[in-house]
Amino acid sequence: MPAFLFWIFAILMLVFGAAVVLNRNPVASALSLVVSFLGLSALFMSLDAYLIGILQILVYAGAVMVLFLFIIMLLDLRAEERRKFNIVPVIGGAAVSLALFAQIYLVIDQLCGAKETFPRLSAPRTDDVRAIGLLLFDNFNLPFQIIAVLVLVATIGVIVLSKKELR
Amino acid sequence: MATLGDYLLVSGMLFTMGFAGVLLRRNIIIIFMSLELMLNAANLSLVAFSRYRLGADGLPNYNAQVFVFFIITVAAAEVAVGLAIIVALYRARQTTHVEDINALKF
Numbered sequence: 001m002p003a004f005l006f007w008i009f010a011i012l013m014l015v016f017g018a019a020v021v022l023n024r025n026p027v028a029s030a031l032s033l034v035v036s037f038l039g040l041s042a043l044f045m046s047l048d049a050y051l052i053g054i055l056q057i058l059v060y061a062g063a064v065m066v067l068f069l070f071i072i073m074l075l076d077l078r079a080e081e082r083r084k085f086n087i088v089p090v091i092g093g094a095a096v097s098l099a100l101f102a103q104i105y106l107v108i109d110q111l112c113g114a115k116e117t118f119p120r121l122s123a124p125r126t127d128d129v130r131a132i133g134l135l136l137f138d139n140f141n142l143p144f145q146i147i148a149v150l151v152l153v154a155t156i157g158v159i160v161l162s163k164k165e166l167r
Numbered sequence: 168m169a170t171l172g173d174y175l176l177v178s179g180m181l182f183t184m185g186f187a188g189v190l191l192r193r194n195i196i197i198i199f200m201s202l203e204l205m206l207n208a209a210n211l212s213l214v215a216f217s218r219y220r221l222g223a224d225g226l227p228n229y230n231a232q233v234f235v236f237f238i239i240t241v242a243a244a245e246v247a248v249g250l251a252i253i254v255a256l257y258r259a260r261q262t263t264h265v266e267d268i269n270a271l272k273f
Contacts, residue, residue, distance in 0.1 A: 003168055003169050006169040006173065007169075010173075010177045013177070013181065014177065014180055014181065014184070017180075017181050017184045017185070017204055018184055020184075020188065020197070020200050020201065020204060021184055021185075021187060021188035021191070021192065021197070021201060026194060026196050026197060029196075029197055029200055030200065033200050033203065033204070036181075036204070037207065040181075040207055040210075040211060043174070043177070043211060044210075044211070044214055046169075047174070047214050047215060047217070047218040047227075048218060048227060049214045049217065049218070049227070049232055049235075051232070051236075052210075052214060052232055052235050052236070052239075055236065055239055056207075056210075056239070059239050059242075059243050060203075060207075063243060064203065064242075064243060064246050067246055067247065067250055068196070068199075068200065068246075068250070071196065071250045071253065071254060072196060074254065075253075075254070075257050075263065077194075077196070077263060089191075090191060093187060093190035093191045094187065094191070096186075096190060097183050097186050097187035097190060098183075100182075100183055100186055101179060101180065101183040104176075104179035104182070104183070105176070105179065108172050108175045108176055108179065109172075111171075111172070111175070113171060113219070114170065114171050114172030114175065115170055115172055116170060116171060117168040117169075117170050117171075118168070118170075118171065118218050118219055119219070119221055120225075121221070121225055121226060121227070122221075122224060122225025122226060123225070123226065126226055126227065128227070128229065128232065131226065131229045132229050132232055132233055132236065135229050135230065135233050136233055136236070139230075139233075140233050140237075143237060147237060147240050147241070150240075150241065150244055151240065151244050153244075154244035154245075154247050154248050155247075157248050157251070158247050158248055158251040161248070161251035161252060161254075161255050162251055162254065162255070
């Protein structure tokens with residue numbers, strides 16, 4: 001993938017990621033989240049992870065965004081009215097975030113190999129669905145079944161939580 | 168060509184944005200979306216390392232991509248349960264503002 005495409009998608013992802021945090025209207029935040037994840041899925045595909053990129057679009061743009069929008073509409077949330085604005089927690093939170101980013105930057109700067117480009121693949125086109133499927137049903141069979149139980153538990157939990165009265 | 172460091176830096180920026188959203192926002196649904204941003208930033212660095220560290224056959228290390236698959240599955244289950252909890256909370260308190268939910272505050 002050419003470098004300019006990487007930067008286009010990275011900036012798209014970061015700008016809409018910032019829009020998620022900065023928007024006052026929850027619906028606009030949810031839609032920005034989807035655009036941000038579309039950019040992220042393009043970055044996955046630039047790393048030859050086609051299955052993960054497609055899954056990202058299917059799961060986030062298809063399922064998670066619909067859930068978020070559904071809940072926002074159900075709760076009838078409007079854009080927040082301006083509350084009294086506490087400046088101290090905002091400055092504190094921004095300072096902690098900047099410190100975290102400075103820490104991440106320093107670690108990446110010292111990481112050996114961070115300046116190198118990615119090595120060439122042996123095959124021009126990866127067969128990643130097959131490779132991941134083989135790993136999933138062979139080496140990672142037990143975690144895969146545990147995940148299945150987890151999804152079942154989540155389904156039951158959601159139904160119990162959505163009952164009218166909790167007992 | 169973009170380097171490994173570029174991908175890690177972009178992933179770190181996305182993680183920081185999610186972290187700032189969790190710290191700064193007061194709407195519980197936006198906080199939840201910021202958590203999703205942080206999870207996906209971690210996914211991006213996992214996939215970048217998977218592409219950087221090739222296996223013996225010259226293909227990406229697919230163990231990391233299987234891990235990302237599990238993270239996406241768990242995140243989807245987490246969103247379903249979390250939003251159900253938010254709906255139950257809204258039913259009890261009629262608010263999604265974290266400062267209004269302070270019954271356990273010392």
